[in-house]
Amino acid sequence: MKVVAIGGSPRLHGNTNYLIDQALGELVSHGIDTEKIVLNEYKVGPCQAHENCASLTECQQKDDGQWILEKFSQADGVILASPVYFGAISAQMKAFMDRSFFLFRHGMGLNFKCAGLIAIAGRRGADETVEELKKLVRRAEAEVFTLSGNSGAPDVDPKTQTELIEQAKDMAKKMAEILTAANS
Numbered sequence: 001m002k003v004v005a006i007g008g009s010p011r012l013h014g015n016t017n018y019l020i021d022q023a024l025g026e027l028v029s030h031g032i033d034t035e036k037i038v039l040n041e042y043k044v045g046p047c048q049a050h051e052n053c054a055s056l057t058e059c060q061q062k063d064d065g066q067w068i069l070e071k072f073s074q075a076d077g078v079i080l081a082s083p084v085y086f087g088a089i090s091a092q093m094k095a096f097m098d099r100s101f102f103l104f105r106h107g108m109g110l111n112f113k114c115a116g117l118i119a120i121a122g123r124r125g126a127d128e129t130v131e132e133l134k135k136l137v138r139r140a141e142a143e144v145f146t147l148s149g150n151s152g153a154p155d156v157d158p159k160t161q162t163e164l165i166e167q168a169k170d171m172a173k174k175m176a177e178i179l180t181a182a183n184s
């Protein structure tokens with residue numbers, strides 16, 4: 001059983017990444033394998049909308065998008081997490097979302113049984129952003145958990161956000177229950 005987390009924040013020590021780490025730590029404590037992919041650390045270019053996408057054997061963009069999408073589609077559980085930028089997901093997450101169109105154009109299924117969606121705003125927009133993230137998982141037969149919250153000040157220490165941390169761990173606990181039950 002493996003959970004793959006895809007992070008859309010460029011700030012490695014920011015709130016989004018910290019909450020991903022908290023959730024993954026909880027999953028590991030339940031014996032579940034995890035992998036975290038921070039999109040900003042890789043090259044995932046925006047979709048080029050090839051009209052013949054469905055007939056292409058592979059995406060024409062030779063970047064990291066393909067292998068990340070493969071891990072996303074094959075995972076038993078996924079976590080998608082994004083900061084809120086202008087009331088929406090980050091550009092990194094949007095590029096990944098658009099690139100997932102290749103999977104759907106090729107009838108490739110999503111394997112995961114559960115998904116945890118995290119959106120963190122400074123002050124507002126997290127609920128709307130988590131709704132956007134849902135678009136990336138709606139084709140899966142998965143139970144979906146959401147966490148939308150506010151970090152407050154830009155320089156806040158993520159470790160002090162006890163309520164958000166609890167919510168992230170709680171989300172992971174519920175995901176672990178689903179994955180453990182599916183594996184027994």
Ligand SMILES: Cc1cc2nc3c(=O)[nH]c(=O)nc-3n(C[C@H](O)[C@H](O)[C@H](O)COP(=O)(O)O)c2cc1C
Pocket residue numbers: 009010011014015016017082083084085086087088120121122123124125151152153154
């Ligand atoms: C380009 C940009 C746009 C932002 N837009 C919003 C916004 O629309 N609403 C909001 O509440 N916070 C906004 N913020 C603040 C971030 O959502 C907030 O700092 C959040 O904690 C970022 O996540 P991180 O800590 O993982 O980097 C924006 C920040 C940046 C850099």
